[in-house]
Amino acid sequence: MAILLFNRFSREQIDYTEWLTGLEEDVYMFAERSVVDDFPEFPVRRPFDVLMRDGRVEVEAVKLHAERPFRRIIALEESEIIRAGRLRDRLGIAGQGYESALAFRDKAVMKETASRGGIPVAAHRKLESPLDLDDFAVEHGYPIVVKPLRGMSSAYTKVLRSEAALGEYLKTNSTAGMLAEAFVEGKMYQIDGVVLDGDVKFACATAYVNTCLAYTDQQGVGNVMLEPGHPLGERLISFAKELLAVMPKLDASTFHAEVFHTPDDRIVLCEVASRTTGGRINVLIERAYGLHLDRCITRAQCGLIDPLPDRSKAGALYGGYFIPPKHGKLVSMPETVPFDWCEVSQEGEIGKVYGGPTRSTESYLTVTVTGQTAAEVEVRLGQAVAYVEENTVWES
Incomplete structure (x- = not known):
């Protein structure tokens, strides 16, 4: 048969042909017009101007299945989860269906489902x-x-x-x-990992530096990996397993859970998703464990199951931070930093006028640091961010 893949990324960003090495089936791709020709080896390629907003995607998928059947739909992005679930139900295709997708995407359904299973929610x-x-x-x-x-x-x-x-x-x-x-008082954490046949096969806990709402106060947001064996980290991973046990069963999926750790030592669910986290957690996990979450789960959904790393054996810990734009014109920013444990990635455009951040991960520059403990990584993040901000020039 074949696989249908929804995609808006260029080959330079995601090389699906490499990701699907060993797959002896055709791949059909519905993609954004700007990237569809990056994959000439795929026998069916349909262009769409804005994939996530184009209602023809579902109609064309049903027509294609009638002409050239496919057995799996790969939809990695948050905006495609419900659409893909609805199509799987319509076409009788294995994988996450609509009701499951809704429980992981609609925050009201999500919290009600978790609460019925005994999971603390606000x-x-x-x-x-x-x-x-x-x-x-x-x-x-x-x-x-x-x-x-x-x-x-x-x-x-x-x-x-x-x-x-x-x-x-x-x-x-x-x-x-x-x-x-x-509103829940407490520090935010997240747990990310891989589920196969309903079981959590890999999980990693990270602490937030600030929260996803920090941008509303013109602040950035970041994450610090917790070391294997970290007492709270182990509790967070156990919480995630209990949570996923009461949510609709996932056959092959990544997951992303956000929780609060309250001053009275409770763990309270914020949100959970059946997808890979945004931000740079995927990058941090890949550096620490050699595991690319989206590559892993794309292959798994196609039946290509790769060995997963032992989470107790991280080579080092990593942290990342999104430095948000200020109000004004970006005149200059550092290309490097004087720390051998830090890397920077320029996201902003010199000469552009910004109005401050409008979402949690909007940034003009990101930093990634490494260390041996979560405490060391957090200190280094602070040093790196301070250096960048002190050496960035804004014009009002």
Whole structure:
């Protein structure tokens, strides 16, 4: 048979032909127009201007399956999870179906599913009208968090800290498609890994430096890997396993869970997804363990199961940080830093005028550092970020 792949990345970013070495089947690709010709070896390639927003994708997939059947749909991105699940159900294809995809994508369904399984979650309510938001605030007090049910990168997420802030929010924002939840005090962590046939086969815990909402205060966000055997890290991984046991079973998937560790030592779910995390966690895990999460799971979904690393044997620990743009024109930024344990990647454009960050991972430069312990990595991240910011020039 064949495999259908949804893709918006160039070959330079993701070489799917290399990823699928050993697959003795055709690969069909639905891709963004700008990258579709990067893979001339695929016998079926359909271009779309904006893949995630083009409703013809589903229609064309059903037509293609009738003409040239395929047995798997590979859809790695958050925006494609529900679409792919719906198509699998329609075509009788193995893999994550619509109901499972919804439970990992829609935050209300997600939290209700987890809560029914005994997993601690924040008080929350799916909003249908402004009255729902006001009622929630009266019942639970401030601060409260308002976020899209199916948002990405913490975009359009707001923390409302008073009745006045709620009023300002309602002036210009609709509550349709939104979720309100009680604010949870605590430090944020995430757990990322691989699930095969419902079992967590690999997992790695990392600590946030700031949170995904830091951009609303014009701050960056980062992550620090916790060393194998770290007491809290082991608790976090156990929590993730308990969580995934009550969510719809995943046959071959990466996962990404975000949690709060509260001052009274509880672990509370923030969100969980059946996909690889955004940001640079994939890069950190690959450097520490030699495991590329998306490559691994793409192959696994096609039946190509590769050995997974022993998470107790990380060669070193890594951390990364997104340094957000300020308000003004970016005049200059460092190309290197004077630390042999740090690398930088320039993301910004010299001469461009920025208005501050608009999402959690927006940055003009990212730093990646290494060390032997989480504490050392966190200190080094601070040193690297300070150097970059001191040596970047902005013009108001």
